[in-house]
Amino acid sequence: MSATTKPKQPRTPLRGARKDLLAASVFLTPFLLLLVIFQYIPLFVLARNSLYDYTLFNPDAAVFVGVDNFVRAFTDPATVQSLLVTFAFVAGMVLVVVPVAFLFAVYLNGRLPARAVLRTIIFLPVVTSSVVVATMFVFMLAQNGLINSALRSIGLPAAPFLTDPAFALPSIILMSAWQQVGLAAVLFLGGLQAIPDDIVEAAVVDGAGPFRRMVSITIPLLSRTTLLVVVVMTVFALQAFAPALLMTSGGPSGTTNLVMYHIYRTAFYLQQPGLASAISIIVLLFALIVSLIQMRLLRTRWNY
Incomplete structure (x- = not known):
């Protein structure tokens, strides 16, 4: 070692x-910059806009x-109807997806040939665009559809799937x-495979x-997974937009006027972006409450 070479200083905890x-x-x-630019700043603008009355044609006024x-938002009949329709949509989604996804998961968890192919078929609609799925169902359910x-x-009469308030x-x-049952089935499948064999x-x-x-072991041990599926489906249903836009345009008589579609119409068709921003905050707070309930329930200890 030469006289001018300094010994390497050891790595201290502070330097590390x-x-x-x-x-x-x-x-x-x-990633933090992207989060601030595309999430927190828009939320701030949304909160600010909800306190003003203006139109997009003249925002300076x-x-x-x-x-x-x-x-x-809570006194307008159209907005109240939209919220009620959305709650009915959320309830319907949960009541249909949870049991069907659970049965799919139980079926896929067995010793079946070509399980990977079946899982792919069940999960494929999840990664398909909502626009494509909605358009496909319009072709099937329209008055002159398949x-x-x-x-x-x-020799049977045609059914008004998209034009009758009872069917829309x-x-x-x-x-x-x-479209979403595949995601719930995969979550349930993960929960089933985590149950101890002993x-x-x-x-x-x-x-x-x-x-x-099934009743005494599987279902109780899937409590957390079931809760997660319910919350995920609830949040998805609150964000649904393409079905109301492409399949029914909110009709007939507002029976499919989901809240996201109503926000879109309020802001861009009725030119009331302030009211649309207020409705968006209400929906955001509801989704936040659901998430907090999930976090609270997940703290409960289950004996596995």
Whole structure:
């Protein structure tokens, strides 16, 4: 070693922490900037706009109205109907997706040939664009669509799937459930595969049959997974927009006027972006409450 060479200083905990913080900052800063630009700034603008009354044609003439837009949101008949329709849509989605996805997961969890192919087929609608799925269902459910053509061919009358208030919302629920059931099935499948084998084997030794094991072991141990599926489907249903836009345009008589479609119409057709912003905040707060309930329930301890 030459006389001018300095010995390398040992790595101290403080220096190591600084280097780790610098490395983490380099990787996280771009994503944090994107988060601030595309999420937090728009939320701030949304909250500000909800306090003003203006039109998109002349935004400079905005008038500060305080919480009047929120009052209007709960007193406007169209907005109240939209919220009620959305709640019915959410309930329908949960009631259809959860049991069907659970049965799919139980079926896929068995020893079946070509399970990977079946999982792909079930999950494929999830990664398909909502626009494509909605358009496909319009071709099938329209007055001159595939299903009605098949009904006429066997002498039965055509069904008004998208034009009758009694059929329109169930048709949209069916389409959305068909698209999202694969995601819920995969979540349930992960929960089933996480159940310890020794518990099931002990139940078999004790003489418990398949139904008894399902009721006493499988369903209770899937409590967290079921809760997660319910919350995910609820949030998805609150964000649904394409079905109402492409399949029914909110009709007939507003029976499929989902809240996201109503926000879109309020802002761009009725030229009331302030009211639309207030409705958006109401929906956001509802989704936040659902998420907080999920976090609270997930803290509960289950004995696995």
